[in-house]
Amino acid sequence: MVAEVTEGQHQVAYGDEQIVFTLRRQPARVVPRIAIHVEADGRxxxxxxxxxxxxxxxxxxxKRSRWISQHVSAARARLAHVLPRxxxxxxxxxxxxxxxxxxxxVQADARPEAKLRGVFLVVRAPNHDATVIRACIDAWYRSRAREVFEARLKVVAEPLRWVRQLPxxxxxxxxxxxxxxxxxxxxTLNPWLVAAPREAIDYVLLHxxxxxxxxxxxxxxxxxxTRHLPDWERVKTRLDDQVEVILRR
Ligand SMILES: [Zn+2]
Incomplete structure (x- = not known):
């Protein structure tokens, strides 16, 4: 057990499992008391x-180890059924x-490119190499993300008085x-966010x-x-629920 009072990893035994957690020291005005979070990926x-x-x-x-353990197992179970692409x-x-x-x-002379065509994302590549296809899809996500985020930032920032120019x-x-x-x-925005519904993108931009x-x-x-998005918690929960599908690599 680490005895120092610093930010870092600590652990607590719960039955025969170890609850490992990261302790983040926050100013008292930010966190008035101890707050425990289980992230969507189980951290x-x-x-x-x-x-x-x-x-x-x-x-x-x-004291809350039972609750933590249940939420960590649930997060891991959600991730476990998702197979790699x-x-x-x-x-x-x-x-x-x-x-x-x-x-x-696959076309021997094809330059890798991805395009949305109806219900398909059509990827042309010189071979079936998953690394090449994945890079091509990521490049496509990145270019879609740039365009969508730019457009949504304008819309979301519009009513925010403290945003004088777009960040x-x-x-x-x-x-x-x-x-x-x-x-x-x-x-800094994650291009994979463009996989999520527009309301989730707007929520992240607003946040x-x-x-x-x-x-x-x-x-x-x-x-x-909350003033600008009263039901942000619902939107966040829906986004968290999709995290394993969106970030599945
Ligand atoms: Zn934040």
Whole structure:
């Protein structure tokens, strides 16, 4: 057991399993007390003010270990049934919340490219190499993401008084995050988010733009978010439920 009061990994025994969690020290104005989260991929994160002794954090985790364990198992079960992609014709591809079918056309002289044609995402490639096809699909997601995010940012930012000019954004494929906002106000967005329905994209963009006003997850942050999207929790839950399908690689 680590005895230091610092950010990092800690663990608590629950029956014969170990609950491993990341402790994040947050200013007391951000997190007034200990808060335990189980992320969609099963990671456990605990936020606590710096003044909370580690012993109190461990006690809180121990007290809720049954709840944590159940949520971690549920998250793992959701992930377990999802098989890795093979990048062959017939597989489903999601874009803006709709399902399309992958159609791989192999032509020896083809330059890899992907195009949406009716219900198909047609990929032309010089061979059946999954790495090539996957790279081609990711490039397609990236270009769709740039266009869709640019358009939605304008719409979502419109009623936000604190956004005087649209924040710059960059795209980065991530497996654990939809987006983030740097202290200087630059957004990083996950191109795979473009697989999700538009309302989920709008929610993520709104969440990140609320960080231009509140650079934390304080009560005021959530108050602002709720004012602009009263049912954000429903949208977030739906997005979290799809995470394993969208991020399935
Ligand atoms: Zn945030």
């Amino acid at each position: 456990v994160e605990v936020d606590a003010p710096p003044s909370t002794p580690l012993a109190a954090v461990l006690a809180a985790v121990r 093979e990048y062959v014709s017939g597989e489903s591809i999601q874009y803006l919340g709709k399902r399309y079918r992958l159609k791989v056309i 710059p954004f960059r795209l980065q494929f991530m497996t654990r995050q939809w987006g983030s906002c740097s202290p200087s106000g630059r957004l 990140e733009m609320c960080h231009l006003k509140h650079h934390n997850h304080s009560r005021s942050f959530y108050a602002t978010l």
